[in-house]
Amino acid sequence: MALKDSSPEKWVYKEHTRIKHNILMNYLSPWMVKLGKYYRHIIFVDGFAGRGEYFDENGKLLAVGSPIKALQVANSLLEKAKEKNRPPYFDNFTCICLEKDTDNYKNLKEVLSREYEKLKFKNSLDYILKNDEFALAAEDIIRKIKYELAPSFFFIDPFGFSGVPFKLIKEILSLPRTEVFFNLMTRDINRFLNLESNRENLRSLYSNMKWKDICSALYGQERDVALKNLFIENLYSEGKSKYVSSFRMCMNERYQTLYYLIHATNHFDGFKIMKDIMFKQSSFGNYEYSGPYDAKRKGQISLFDLSGADYVDTNRLEKILIDRYKNKYVKWEQILKDIYKDTEYIETHIRKAVNNLIKKGLAFVEKNTENKKVGKIGPGDMVKFL
Ligand SMILES: C[S@@+](CC[C@H](N)C(=O)[O-])C[C@H]1O[C@@H](n2cnc3c(N)ncnc32)[C@H](O)[C@@H]1O
Incomplete structure (x- = not known):
């Protein structure tokens, strides 16, 4: 039986989640600095905001969730500007969090209010928290962003692949100065492919039926890559996105794709920064976390300096x-x-x-x-x- 979204097993801090957070946070910092220069209010939307805390197998607190991390990044930028005696990088940063599961929502609310209190620059930082579904609440948020003309970053990080209609992603991408960072869970697409109830979710996610041909013609990693490529093709053709980059995340235990992180933007600078980050986050410059293979291969070649361009042909x-x-x-x-x-x-x-x-x-x-x-x-x- 499938685990509930609030099950403790789902909130153990795995290496792939740590890497996902690293990529996101390393990107948000330059994004805030760049956009904050011209638009004083910037908005981060965490469409699948999560529980707020991650633990190890023994229940020891290991990390906070993405909305809190985003607020912390914004706070540390303001702190840095103050230390350097320079004007703040932006006037206001708003983190909008949507969480459907009531239990997760309650936990997030608690952790957010606790962690928010610790931030030094609360006057410039705020958050809006809603116990709602991404697809239902997004329309209002899009309207707000349109009205305020604020640059925005949408983090769309579901556990599976339902509740993310492509037409909504298209609408988000049509907002000026807006970027999307998406978690495409190919492992679950593969796993639940034959369930009748998921046909509609897949049709909605891809906005066409090409995924069906991929699934009947291809297997294993070839299928994962094709499903990812189809999604990227949609971002270019229908989403009218100019630049897309992706990062493959394998399972912690096996060299098998769990999900792809996909970033879509209309600005080369953002694309370049994200690609640099994704390159550096992969142990071998291959834009992936390879699970156990990373550690094994790292051990084998630890005598050499593998940083920078040295190991690329x-x-x-x-x-x-x-x-x-x-x-x-x-x-x-x-x-x-x-x-x-x-x-x-x-x-x-x-x-x-x-x-x-x-x-x-x-x-x-x-x-x-x-x-x-x-x-x-x-x-x-x-x-x-x-
Ligand atoms: C992968 S977790 C999010 C993790 C979080 N972004 C982080 O990095 O810390 C996905 C979350 O989405 C929630 N969720 C599931 N369906 C949803 C929906 N349709 N709209 C909003 N949240 C949803 C789940 O309860 C879960 O907490």
Whole structure:
């Protein structure tokens, strides 16, 4: 029998949850700084807000849930600005939390009010908590955000895959300066595929029936990847999202996909920051947490320094650059945009590959006179590929 959403087993703090929180928090911090500069009120919507606390198997408190973590990130940014004697990064941060399960809601309410009291900058931080379903409450929230013209970040983190109609995601993405961070639970899609009652949930999640063909033609990891790709394809085609990145999360016990974290944005800066974070969160730069394989492989190669670009094959990237840009002058920013969108490489690799090409006499740089960082390729610099 399926566990209730409030069952203690569901609130044990697993490594994949810790990594999910790391990715989210590492992103929210620069997002708040960037958006807060132009729009003084910013909104974080936690559509599946959770219980508020996580424990270990023995009941020892290990971590707080995502809404509290988001408030803590905002608080520490305000603290940092104060320490540096600079204006605050934003005037107001609101965290809107929706939680359907009454038991989880009660716990979240308690933990939120306890943890909120500990925050130093309460005047600039607030939260709204609703015991409601995401799909029912979202319309009002969308209206509020539209009215306030506030940039917003929607975290959509269900346990399964029901209660998230794609038409709602589409509506959210149509708001200006709004991003979505979505947890696509492919393990559960696979597990409950044949249940008649889930057909409607899947139709609503994908807004078409292509998932059916995938499920009848493919198995195992191929099916997971295809289900994820179909969702991403929808974000591009129907959601009109310009940039999408994803991170594969395996089970703690097995090298098997549990879910994909998927980020959709219309801004390259946000996409780049998220992709950098996802790269760094994966032990091997493969945009995934591989469960037990991570620890095993880490142990095997712990003698080497695997940080940064060292273990990524930049020879292939050099070839991509030459194939794409041979005999062309290309702006540095354009190279970043193209390579980030079409490949798995990040800035460190692109720099390394371009520098290698320069050493080999296959490229040179024309510096933008306003780019003060002498020696380092930067904004406005042009790269000529020979
Ligand atoms: C994965 S947990 C959320 C964890 C939380 N985001 C975190 O990172 O700490 C999913 C939560 O969504 C709640 N939930 C389930 N269906 C829901 C719905 N339709 N609308 C809102 N919340 C829902 C569950 O009770 C559960 O607490």
